[in-house]
Amino acid sequence: MAKNRKVYVTESGEPVYGVIAEFATPADVYHAAEKVRDAGYTKWDVYAPFPIHGIDEAMGQKRTVLPLISAAAAGAGVLGAILMQWWMSGVDYPIVVQGKPYAPWEPFVPITFELGVLFTAFATLIGMLALNGLPRHHHPLLKKERFLAVSDDAFAICIESGDDKFDPDQTRSMLERLGGKHIDLVEGD
């Protein structure tokens, strides 16, 4: 954990989650994101009703490890399917079908493929949610009424108080300079 990190609280004693600013269009929020990235912030996020094209670059987001999770699951599915079919028809319950070998590889191809796909699909969905920290049904942002417009047509940047560069006044004035509207503190943790 970061040493001597400042913990910000409001006058009522609520912890501060961060500072949020609204932007009018995808273009505005995109350019503001580039500036926040260049200012060196790391714990912050852009909120938008749809994935903005190229936002990963504007935010300096690293590539996700999700494809590796999916690939591992695909391997597990394929291996599991081969082992299952080989053991069930070759070892535990060999039956003669049209005088063919007990455990040839050719007829095992379709089920091996299908189980590989099945495992990949589950791992991709569950892996995506896990990397995103979901399901999480409570969040300081979801308590703010203005924030809920993001699911409709609003765009916002929230810089979190856990960021090393976070400062209630400087962060707020930077967001103001970038053209943010309705700048507000987000309470809760």
Next chain:
Amino acid sequence: MSTLHPDEASARRLAGLPTGELPTYPVAPGTGDGSLVDDPAVRAPLVLNNRSFHDITEIVCGYAEKPPGRWWLPTFMMVFTIAQLGGLFIGYLVITGIGAWGMNNAVDWAWDITNFVFWIGIGHAGTLISAILCLLKQKWRTAVNRSAEAMTIFAVICAATFPGIHIGRQWMAWFLFPIPNANAIWPNFKSPLLWDVFAVSTYGTVSALFWYMGMIPDFATLRDRADLRLRRNPEGPRVLPFLPIRTDAVRAYVYGFLALGWRFSSRHWIRYEKAYLILAGISTPLVLSVHSIVSFDFATSVMPGWHTTIFPPYFVAGAIFGGFAMVLLLLIPSRELFPNMKDLITLRHIENMAKILLATGMMVGFAYGMEFFIAWYSANQYEAYLFANVRARGPYAWAYWTMIFCNVVSPQVFWFRWARQTVPVVFVVSFLVTIGMWFERFVIIVTSLHRAFLPGEWHMFWPTAVDIGIFVGSCGVFLTLFLLFLRFLPVFAMAEVKAVLPQASPHHHGNGHGNGHDHGKAGH
């Protein structure tokens, strides 16, 4: 041309005016509803009437939030009754045994497998739209992918019923899966019937996961809207007049549960888009494998008319053909019945799908011809007899020629532009294709079986009331589920539709929004 400035939309919203129902603007002559632009320099608008992001939310959420038109409840009651009658017929079949069907010792697969292949094929269009068109970056798919994926899942549910009930002792259906049992036996992994079990169950599961993942952000939008209404007016309408439960509280709870706490974070969106791409990537070979494996059920046997190597591609093309016909059959009435849906599903969408019907119909027609050619070229007398004397001239010739007329002849009208752009014509052809594709499976299955190798094995098949009841019942189940989908779930992928609007580009700087064609410049 009327303009809709974002401020104007906000002003209308604050004034309590509906932003969803705006007057249509005059469109250029010869472009239908404005989407049939022929100039290659002009990209046809995917969404009409200069809709804002908020309009999309209002229109799509409106379908799930506002009471539907008066047609909905009577239609729902009718198809739900049909579905339940189908359930009664299934109950009768389980109690009586599958002798209640019109099958006999020669024709031991008939309507059960016909219906199975028919329904599973219908699903393929949904996966084609959601996966293959996604990989091909066909942006027009965003208008139809959600409903097509829903159709896929409902069709797979109908399809899965039939193998489950045709096994005879339905309470033993779990033997289809490799589950340890008291007899210490395992299923035969060398049988295509078992491959089919894995293919169909994987297909249904993966389609459902893909569909659900696509809906997570849209559930979050529905959750937030219900939440906002509840915060502003805690005394909103109740579920039932005497219950102290607010409708919006139920919505916020149910949609909120399904949304998994999605909060539209861009860091989440990046992983979400990657997951979407991976699912599209694995669904593409999956959808091709499923109907290939279904065709192995026939192709690996030695029945004349079944034992052919053309079956996998022929079945996949036919599945996409029949599936697109069903998409059109469902969406053409929907866009008439729901307000503003024509802005999202434009004439160009209909025309694109008509072109796919023409292309896949030609592939199917080619396969029909190829079957005859190979029957002659292989010099196999059983194969030649089946095609020359039975299919086109035997007692089921009427079914064969119905199939040819519906699947090969009727889509040929789509060579003409007016036919592709005239919605009633597209609807009628889609209906014919759906009938034709059902007959294709009937012809493949029954004509091969009813004239087996010895004349002593020759039997006709005629359906009984139970055959008909269960098939009609499955149509009832399909439509019941689709009507519930139209009523309660996000019918369009809102986030995806918003992302293809011109103002969604981060390089779009015009504030006017006055011209539907002032797209932003291309990226970096």
